[in-house]
Amino acid sequence: xxxxxxALAYVSATRGFKSGGFNPSSTAAxxxxxxxxxxxxxxxxxxxxxxxxxxxxxxxxxxxxxxxQVQTPIGIGVFDIRNAAAATIRGVEVESTSRLGxxxxxxxxxxxxxxxxxxxxxxxxxEQLEMSRATG
Numbered sequence: 001x002x003x004x005x006x007a008l009a010y011v012s013a014t015r016g017f018k019s020g021g022f023n024p025s026s027t028a029a030x031x032x033x034x035x036x037x038x039x040x041x042x043x044x045x046x047x048x049x050x051x052x053x054x055x056x057x058x059x060x061x062x063x064x065x066x067x068x069q070v071q072t073p074i075g076i077g078v079f080d081i082r083n084a085a086a087a088t089i090r091g092v093e094v095e096s097t098s099r100l101g102x103x104x105x106x107x108x109x110x111x112x113x114x115x116x117x118x119x120x121x122x123x124x125x126x127e128q129l130e131m132s133r134a135t136g
Contacts, residue, residue: 007047014040018069025078033081037066054098061113063089089113 003009015037022032044059068084091113098106 004047006052007045009043009045011043012041016040021081023080025074025080033069034067034083036069036083039064050098054096057093057095059093061089061091061093065089 017038018036020033020035040061040063042059042061044057046055046057048055065084065087068087069081070084071079071081074080091111093112094108094110096108100106
């Protein structure tokens with residue numbers, strides 16, 4: 001497949017990590033949190049139209065988290081960090097820039113993403129808290 005001059009198609013798959021730790025503000029022993037892992041997938045196309053006067057970009061993405069670390073404020077400047085069971089974010093982003101004349105450009109951006117259900121455990125000894133799917 002040959003792309004037109006000035007066009008770029010891309011795909012990406014990456015894995016990220018955020019280390020676990022402990023909550024220094026906790027009064028209970030063993031109140032740590034596990035490492036957070038994330039897989040991120042993205043693909044898209046970037047190109048020019050109208051003889052190079054307009055640039056158009058579109059991308060789709062998915063981020064899949066395991067042991068998502070969630071911070072909850074428990075006092076002024078004090079946070080409790082816990083692990084959520086999982087989270088997924090999916091989205092599409094479209095951007096366009098066009099030169100309308102000398103020194104005049106029009107820009108349009110449409111970001112769209114949808115987070116999925118996150119199940120979060122406050123601690124092994126307390127009830128489960130469910131954050132339901134965000135609607136938008």
